[in-house]
Amino acid sequence: MTKRAPTIEALTALFGDRISTAAAIRDQHGHGESWHPTALPDAVFFALSEDEVARAVRICADHATPIVPFGAGTSVEGQVQAVNGGISIDVSRMKRIIAVRAEDMDCTVEPGVTRVELNDYIRDLGLFFPVDPAGEATFGGMASTRASGTNAVRYGTMKDMVLSLRAVLPDGSVLRTGQRAKKSSAGYDLTRLMIGAEGTLGIITELNLKLAGIPQQVSAATCSFPDLRSAVRTVVETLQCGVAMSRIEVADEVQVKAFNLYNKTSFPEQPMLFLEFAGNPKGVAAEIEIVHDLALGNGGGDFQWANTEEERRALWRARYSAVASNKMLKPGAMGMSTDVCVPISRLVECIEATKQDLLRSSLPAPLVGHVGDGNFHLYILFDPNDPAEMREAERISEELAERAIAMEGTCTGEHGIGLGKRKFMNRELGNPAIAAMRAIKAALDPQNIMNPGKMLP
């Protein structure tokens, strides 16, 4: 009989067997997709509607029981670990696509819908939702971590693609942050406050999302370079020419080797760019010419085109296979993903200093990145049973975060703070920002029941 028994009893009385205390269910909800240790909730509640979420939150509030919002469990910084126990409120069964409005190029979805599900549903309308984190995340989770992905260089991040949302606040009231106008100056931007709040201010229960038109033509290619500097210079020059790339991604030679091992591809094992152009055919042709010239000028090889839709999908499947591919490099290893983002002018310097640091280390750490945004990831492979390797992975990760912050960048471009990055918050943002965040958290969640222990240092 835990101290959460009264909460669980009250929830069970209302929701029956959609409250689970089964060990396997609690374990599955005690961790995301990362190296952070599991922390079990006392129970899991599978909610089916906003009203159910609100009723469950009110019960938890009555007993000051911690709540951890849960979607697909794909977060990588320990966002769903129930560090103080309590109730994991799983919204993954809230999967309704409530409305798609082609004329407005927007839609309304429940938080358990995933981007793949939505894109399958709207493809015939000539529309798509561009934000594409690697995991099969839910929209609730993507919004909560301010996620992005390969399309952010053109379409922005979740911050840019959510029109407004609904959320259950810590007192059980239901917040509506706005309506569906493309822009509004009506009061504090509560939409953006909830996006990236990692479930510490409430549980997102509905989202109005912007959609984008599927471009007339999409052309994708890869291009190899003699060194990382040349590849990244090409990206910087492309952006400066005003070319609106739809995707521009880098992989270092270690990452390319992993891609080849896993996908049986035969990319030259040297740094490469994944490129995608999109728009009307004449505009795309002109842009390809510009970028091709820039790549050549930086010593890049010929563009290898994905000519058919099938080849293009295969190309991006390879890029998306980074995590799975990387595990081929060190069987049995666990991965620690870094997520720095720096101003473009510092990107070459940041990457080169990082590669220098890696020369000192025995751990493989492939590098892949959304370089159009200045954002790149190392996936540091370490043996979870070897404390020295784990410490070494942490050292690399921490030094990289500090390096990015010193270059006016951030320790996290798209993964969020969770448990893993709390120690960098003060350094990156300063004490007044942390004090303001604490004041906002205390004002909206005075009992500190919403995902306690996360984000704030």
Added chain:
Amino acid sequence: MTKRAPTIEALTALFGDRISTAAAIRDQHGHGESWHPTALPDAVFFALSEDEVARAVRICADHATPIVPFGAGTSVEGQVQAVNGGISIDVSRMKRIIAVRAEDMDCTVEPGVTRVELNDYIRDLGLFFPVDPAGEATFGGMASTRASGTNAVRYGTMKDMVLSLRAVLPDGSVLRTGQRAKKSSAGYDLTRLMIGAEGTLGIITELNLKLAGIPQQVSAATCSFPDLRSAVRTVVETLQCGVAMSRIEVADEVQVKAFNLYNKTSFPEQPMLFLEFAGNPKGVAAEIEIVHDLALGNGGGDFQWANTEEERRALWRARYSAVASNKMLKPGAMGMSTDVCVPISRLVECIEATKQDLLRSSLPAPLVGHVGDGNFHLYILFDPNDPAEMREAERISEELAERAIAMEGTCTGEHGIGLGKRKFMNRELGNPAIAAMRAIKAALDPQNIMNPGKMLP
């Protein structure tokens, strides 16, 4: 000797004649550019640096004296009226352009810099800042009202173009909301919280702004239509075709008449679109063809091209002359500007219902709008000495706001709430949103000294 005398004395001891209690100065700082009645501050402080702002705020905080941040005084919803008296802190002399980083396509400016000043300064670098409200506003003010303008359809609003900012909080501490990475998931989005806060949470003292590349080719044209519906349909269809217009603006026949009177132009006195295409020449040519076909299909006339840079400037000068032009329609009149924004699918219906309503009224009310965003303005002309006309103007404005809200839109797309739109906040956003805003305000400004009486109902 007012009750603010101790504050004014303490400020004068520090800042000498940069504290003014002169009647003309106070009057100039007691109103923006709108019909809202003047409300005088007790004194005006012309700050020269962030440190001075912080010291002044600490003095005001010690005496619980209200503070009203002031830039160019171009706001239109009563944002700068000192309704509780106190100190107007004028940052318009904080005019340093601290850094322009062409490679990062960003810059750092003080809050008193205006967009025209910045654009003059960076033009030779091939860069520009796209957000363009009609007034010669400062960046501090533009951020504080979440301003937009004619380029928002392509580049977004201040919410999208500010990377991060610094602000003096109500306790005199200096908040830094982030660094210069293009994206970050580090904690609550304090940048977006300060943008649109209308000076109620702090005084913005520095901004990191994104810049855009000046496109290779820019082509502008006008096109007349038999009725508003046809013009707006053309806009909706253009957006649906994924054409990335750089500007697409509508004016109704009343507005066109005013343009002609003021600018000595000879636009046909029927609804018209102002169009601007931008990008690489081949892409632009393809887009022009698409939009031209759509316009023809909706009964539009031939495109009238602004062929030279000079003609293009003249075209946009005409569009920007709306407020000055409108005064020609009713000499001696004052204008009440509305600012609704609705989902594109409701735009025709919203505009037609509004035009129907105007048929009942004797007041001229030209219509102009950023229709690519679903945002349009009436400029309702009334005699300020005739209470019946003023009431009639308010009736039109209020019914329009209610109509937009009922269509899932907003009462303000870009002007902000200030004093004028407070009454619509509850209806548009609901009580939990207002309660959350109040809680945030109380948490960050417990003495309620930052621009009190504004925004919240």
